[in-house]
Amino acid sequence: MAVRQQRFVLHYHPKLDLRTNTIVGAEALIRWDHPDHADLLYPASFFHLVEASPVRQQVFAWTIDEVCRQIAAWAGDSGLHLPVSVNLSPWQLSDATLPQVLTDAIARHGISSDMVQVEITEGALIADETRATDILHQLASAGFAISLDDFGTGHSGLAHLKRYPIRGIKLDMAFIQGLAEDAGARDLVRAIVAFGKSVGMEVLAEGVETSEQRAFLADIGCDAIQGYLIARPLPGDQFETLALGWGAVTVR
Numbered sequence: 001m002a003v004r005q006q007r008f009v010l011h012y013h014p015k016l017d018l019r020t021n022t023i024v025g026a027e028a029l030i031r032w033d034h035p036d037h038a039d040l041l042y043p044a045s046f047f048h049l050v051e052a053s054p055v056r057q058q059v060f061a062w063t064i065d066e067v068c069r070q071i072a073a074w075a076g077d078s079g080l081h082l083p084v085s086v087n088l089s090p091w092q093l094s095d096a097t098l099p100q101v102l103t104d105a106i107a108r109h110g111i112s113s114d115m116v117q118v119e120i121t122e123g124a125l126i127a128d129e130t131r132a133t134d135i136l137h138q139l140a141s142a143g144f145a146i147s148l149d150d151f152g153t154g155h156s157g158l159a160h161l162k163r164y165p166i167r168g169i170k171l172d173m174a175f176i177q178g179l180a181e182d183a184g185a186r187d188l189v190r191a192i193v194a195f196g197k198s199v200g201m202e203v204l205a206e207g208v209e210t211s212e213q214r215a216f217l218a219d220i221g222c223d224a225i226q227g228y229l230i231a232r233p234l235p236g237d238q239f240e241t242l243a244l245g246w247g248a249v250t251v252r
Contacts, residue, residue, distance in 0.1 A: 025117070118146050133163065145167045147166065149170045172206065180213070209227050
């Protein structure tokens with residue numbers, strides 16, 4: 001299977017701070033180097049099979065370990081000191097072993113918990129809210145930052161911000177795509193960003209593809225962006241070069 005054959009790889013999608021114009025983190029995204037395909041396969045084409053298979057825990061454990069290994073490698077190679085976020089599926093928020101998997105991985109690679117962030121969706125939360133509440137509070141107590149992904153596309157985002165230890169929200173790209181031509185979209189994004197800031201959340205917009213979108217988001221106080229305007233998801237070595245070129249945080 002792909003994990004044993006080392007066929008899975010991770011790419012890293014940069015997060016750009018709009019206040020400092022520096023790379024401040026990345027989101028880890030899995031790819032499959034399938035032997036029968038010339039190009040890497042994206043999760044949409046295979047990850048539903050992983051999620052339904054008995055090896056899903058093994059794939060997740062590999063992902064977390066690889067993220068931690070890469071964070072430590074960046075720090076050792078060039079002093080790059082950046083957090084990386086990983087996406088959690090609904091089943092993971094019902095898995096009592098999740099906090100231990102994360103804490104074991106950071107200990108194994110000698111990094112701190114604030115270097116690994118978790119991103120969840122509202123769909124993952126409502127699958128098993130009682131278990132999710134307990135697990136997320138365990139993660140927060142251990143120092144892992146939690147962000148709510150695809151904010152605004154679910155049914156109860158405001159309630160989730162109150163109920164769970166969430167530090168940040170990610171604006172779904174659907175809100176960003178219509179900014180140039182739709183005054184209503186601009187008003188909505190402005191309101192969401194203002195709300196996020198009013199409750200002490202870090203606000204990141206994803207799917208940013210134009211300089212006009214970036215300028216608007218900076219003007220209304222959005223903290224950070226992701227999108228092809230900055231870069232596509234990159235292999236670890238290419239991300240390192242990009243981040244250093246943007247003046248990312250380093251430690252010596």
